[in-house]
Amino acid sequence: MADVARVAGVARVTVSRVLSNPQSVAPATRAAVQDAIAKLGYVPNLNAGTLASSRSRIVGCIVPTLSNAWFAETIDGLSEVLAAAGYQLLLGQSGYGPVAEERLVDTFLGRRVDALVLTGSERSDAVRTRLAAAGIPVVETWDLGLEPLDMAVGFSNYAVGESAAEHLLARGCRHLGYIGADEQRASKRLAGFTATLARHDMSAVPVLAGPPPTSFESGARALLELAERQPRLDGIFCSSDTLAASVLFECRRQGWQVPQKVAVVGFSDQPLAAATVPSLTSVQVRSHELGAEAGRMLMRRLGSASTGKPMGGEHRIADMGFRMVARESA
């Protein structure tokens, strides 16, 4: 850094300022420093800064798997907000396993991440204790638990299930089925779905389509099982659009008219939902916006990297809600 200062003819503190907060330096001076940096091939060590300021400017994010488009989109949104604020994103996949999540949390804390973004609201006591002790901001996403660790951004999976049931009942469906992955958040959607039906003295036949992530193959298989167990089947709530689309494809293969014979509701409103024939009715959650909001909550807490000042206006729980998008399939 001393070399850069000498070549640019400025003080070291000016070089430092150009690196950490370029807007605070006069344009001409900034240009001179940047020229010197380019000429010398100088690369500032952001990690050294970490130890001095005890800020790593790294946020760790743990998702079940990137193979699920929902989580990839959430990371996309989070990454955009973090990058704009001068933070980097460290990525981990738990494979839907609490043990793997626990190990990743330890690894990330060991790397002195400034904050963590986790998926879901269910965690082991070990992780809760560890995170409380670490004292860094944590945002839980994709669900709203009763007692978030710190901050949470999501929606009620239970209410999603209720809404799907109400939509199918309003269409006149009376013999209902459910297809979903064997996973916590999907189970909450199923619980909301069956509770609503129970209020109308009805029940649904649930078929679990195996462990997540759900696939097109498992959806088709589950539909055939469902049709066998519920011969008068006239409405299905699928816990993902992938499952719902594969149900549509299989219905077409079997010659079952959608929605005349059987109505289909999906979940998450992927771009696929609008494109299928018939187009898919789905419960829209904004995956990308969930990640972006998690990022904004963290940045408000941490302050932007350039000023180091918290931005204020903090809120702990962001209920992003959901919306039933009615199309042709139900």
Next chain:
Amino acid sequence: MTDVAAAAGVSLVTVSRAINSPDQVAPATLAAVRAAVGQLGYLPNLTAGSLASSRSRIVGCLVPTISHTVIAETVEALTRTLGDGGYQVMLAQTQHRPDDEARLVETFLARRVDAIVLTGVNHAVGLRSRLQSSGIPVLETWDMSSQPIDLLVGFSNHDAGFAAGRHLFDRGCRMPAYIGSDEARSHHQLQGLRAVAAQHGVPDVPAELILPPANIEDAGPRLAALLARRPEVDAVFCSNDTLAAGALFECRRRGWEVPGRIAVMGFGDLPIARAGFPRLSTVQVRGGRIGERAGQLLLARLAGQQQADPVVDIGFEVVQREST
């Protein structure tokens, strides 16, 4: 760390080894150290370790966008493979902007990442020399080049386009067209398609190039525009299965027989290709395999092994189903 060693009844160096390379420690010892770590709530400071050993154990990974399914598959496998080897992935998205790629590479270098993974082989001017002088392993993915920056795991998009075109001509098509996103890898596919078309006496391949990111809902209108402009088109090759699925849905909506009126071919072999109706013919590329091989290659290089061949061509395969 001293406390952990005392509690576990082992030496400091054993604690360090249990944290950094658990495979080298006897299972019973490892369990004792982990128990002590759990009991004391000790968290090794991996950042301090990185300054001492000048290893951050972080690999920087640059992708156009993680929302792109095939890219997500690659990052999924890369993160998993490197994670098993004790490395974490730092992710950044270029949003298809070459200038952003160069800027993000600078950030990665400043973070002292141990290696960098890039998507594609076309980069901003100056990035190649910048990376080569950085002294860390660099791995390019998802395309092929005779002059890789360093390591490369991918396949030839040009050859994939050529093979897709040859398949369409073999199936009796006479006038293929192309729908893709307006970026280098699609351009390479289109060049391959044009090369095979030229061999069949077709001097021009009409193309619709979509400003990235290209989404499923873009495909229908583009296909309609293409056929309105060039009614003689009887086949369309799409730069990914998602666009191809969008094209298939548009054909259904308009009552165009597939493949009778128009054959549709995808790229990637995503699950939707096998599930759709009709089932989609496609060029199978294993995105997960790219990430896995990339991770293995980097782990070997970071362990000090030199590769005999720094380029891994994972190839591709034309899969014929019902849409061609």
